[in-house]
Amino acid sequence: MPMTRAHDLMNSSGTAAGKSNAVAPPPKKGFQARKEKWMRSSAANSVAKAAKIVLFYIIFYTALVGFFAAMLVVFYQTLDPKIPKWQLTSSLIGSNPGLGFRPMPPESNVESTLIWYKGNDDKNYKYWTEELDSFLKVYKNPGLLPGGGQNKMTCDYEKPVTPGKVCEVDIKHYYPCTQENNYNYHKSAPCIFLKLNKIFGWKPDFYNDTANLPALMPQDLKTHIETQKNQEPKSKEWMNTVWVSCEGENPADTENIGPIQYIPRRGFPGYFFPFMNTDGYLSPIVAVFFERPVTGVLINIECKAWAHNIFHDRMERRGSVHFELMID
Numbered sequence: 001m002p003m004t005r006a007h008d009l010m011n012s013s014g015t016a017a018g019k020s021n022a023v024a025p026p027p028k029k030g031f032q033a034r035k036e037k038w039m040r041s042s043a044a045n046s047v048a049k050a051a052k053i054v055l056f057y058i059i060f061y062t063a064l065v066g067f068f069a070a071m072l073v074v075f076y077q078t079l080d081p082k083i084p085k086w087q088l089t090s091s092l093i094g095s096n097p098g099l100g101f102r103p104m105p106p107e108s109n110v111e112s113t114l115i116w117y118k119g120n121d122d123k124n125y126k127y128w129t130e131e132l133d134s135f136l137k138v139y140k141n142p143g144l145l146p147g148g149g150q151n152k153m154t155c156d157y158e159k160p161v162t163p164g165k166v167c168e169v170d171i172k173h174y175y176p177c178t179q180e181n182n183y184n185y186h187k188s189a190p191c192i193f194l195k196l197n198k199i200f201g202w203k204p205d206f207y208n209d210t211a212n213l214p215a216l217m218p219q220d221l222k223t224h225i226e227t228q229k230n231q232e233p234k235s236k237e238w239m240n241t242v243w244v245s246c247e248g249e250n251p252a253d254t255e256n257i258g259p260i261q262y263i264p265r266r267g268f269p270g271y272f273f274p275f276m277n278t279d280g281y282l283s284p285i286v287a288v289f290f291e292r293p294v295t296g297v298l299i300n301i302e303c304k305a306w307a308h309n310i311f312h313d314r315m316e317r318r319g320s321v322h323f324e325l326m327i328d
Contacts, residue, residue: 096311100196114324115128146280150280151166155168155272157237166278166279166280167272176191177191188295193286193287194321195283197283198281204310218247221243241267246260253299257293260291263287300324301325302320305319
């Protein structure tokens, strides 16, 4: 009995000692604490990932922009700002110049080629005269052109342009097709201006020999060329002109169009060609003065430029231009 008690006492003291020496487990963290730790860890990882992505794209796009900039520099080294790389038949423009007319209808009706106005209403024809004012602005004020018009010179058939210069286009003597005269719109006898589209390096092959005029050329133009050839003391250079003709497209139009004058001459002088993109260059223009067109009817008009190397195609409007005229 005493031994049993002693044994029990030993077990009791040993258990007590063991309990007093054991390490207490860590306190259990609550759900909120674990959530906050996870969020701090996720936020730190997200910021690091975002920073890496941003840095990657900065480097990537910087390299990409640098590459394209280098390629553009190399590309522009092959180009001349004044001289196109592809010219004439090698270019998209080709070697067959088109013919343009002014004034143009409003941009709201961009496909229209109709010039329609009331001759006795100045507010009605004001749009057309203002369009011509705008078109002729650089012709009246050459200082608005690149180079300020300082390199212009007076040219003639026997006095061609010199290198670095451009021929002057003097419109002061285009009467009645002048701004001061409202381009004669108020008299129901308007002026329409024609210009040949510019093609770098293009040289016209002139019809300067009456023996080789095309069969489709209007008879009145053939007569005019023959008359010019017989005039003295003009030399052969005076025949070096890109001739112009305007006529009604149909028999009724021919009857209604009335007599026509071409101011200052019936064509574009050869000394304006070739166009070499010289600063201050102005295309030569011809004012077509319709003296007595029939009013109240629509007149279909086709104008053509004439040279051996200008080919006409009515469907594609090559070497020619079409417009309608109606005066109320």
